[in-house]
Amino acid sequence: RKAWTVPMLADAKRDGRKLVMLTAYDASFARTMDAAGTDLVLVGDSLGMVVQGHNSTLPVSAADMAYHTACVARGLSKALLIADLPFASDATPERALDASIALLRAGAAMVKIEGAGHKLEVIRFLVEREIPVCAHLGLTPQSVLRLGGYKLQGRDDATAAKLRSDARAVAEAGAALLVLECVPTGLAQAITADLAIPTIGIGAGPHCDGQVLVLHDLLGVNSGHRRPKFVKDFLAEGGSVAGAFAAYGEAVRDGRFPDAAHSYD
Numbered sequence: 001r002k003a004w005t006v007p008m009l010a011d012a013k014r015d016g017r018k019l020v021m022l023t024a025y026d027a028s029f030a031r032t033m034d035a036a037g038t039d040l041v042l043v044g045d046s047l048g049m050v051v052q053g054h055n056s057t058l059p060v061s062a063a064d065m066a067y068h069t070a071c072v073a074r075g076l077s078k079a080l081l082i083a084d085l086p087f088a089s090d091a092t093p094e095r096a097l098d099a100s101i102a103l104l105r106a107g108a109a110m111v112k113i114e115g116a117g118h119k120l121e122v123i124r125f126l127v128e129r130e131i132p133v134c135a136h137l138g139l140t141p142q143s144v145l146r147l148g149g150y151k152l153q154g155r156d157d158a159t160a161a162k163l164r165s166d167a168r169a170v171a172e173a174g175a176a177l178l179v180l181e182c183v184p185t186g187l188a189q190a191i192t193a194d195l196a197i198p199t200i201g202i203g204a205g206p207h208c209d210g211q212v213l214v215l216h217d218l219l220g221v222n223s224g225h226r227r228p229k230f231v232k233d234f235l236a237e238g239g240s241v242a243g244a245f246a247a248y249g250e251a252v253r254d255g256r257f258p259d260a261a262h263s264y265d
């Protein structure tokens, strides 16, 4: 098994190999998932909820992200490390550049940005400066105040068409990967077919090029929040933490996860 690099993402999509992604926030879990064959490890700003105990991701700082990214980086040898640009750290291209430099210096190979709109300029600005970018569309948790909660996105024709054009736009702006969160299965399938870059789904059905779950959700560790439909506890079937990571990876690669019970139609 070779260590992942950014250009290998497009190769995987072309070859039809599913990408297995999990979130991690520390070196020990990162090491365990790396050993279990997890392809991509995301230091998500979900750490604001599952590690820090906030009820949204908004309080997470760029310094928090850099700290956890450095911790996770020490645990990885093969997986590609992606780190979230937290709320407001990507409000302008210049701020995003500073925050991204800190994440890359901490060991990330790619930064993740929520949204399109004015973020397209930010994506272009970073990519032109040799910083690989993962886009994130659909339910973007940093938009929770505007959205009024964590809900399925792209349910009607107009919002679905907008999501589809936003997906084309982030790829056009230079994103090398796209996370789709909480969108109907058919829409995620259409977006995945539209793009040459891989899509990674979470609550986006089985047709994405890969899947991501939050570590705590996969292990059935309750964060005090309502459990979304797409969450599956793999600890039960895996028998151990390492077994849960392996079971999740196999289920994603075999196309058994997510099934209809863990997707939206």
Ligand code: KIV
Residues within 6 Å of the ligand: 023, 042, 043, 044, 045, 046, 047, 084, 179, 181, 202, 212, 213, 214
């Ligand atoms: O912060 C996070 O964990 C994420 C994933 C849910 C995609 O952005």
Ligand code: NA
Residues within 6 Å of the ligand: 044, 045, 046, 057, 084, 141
């Ligand atoms: Na995130």
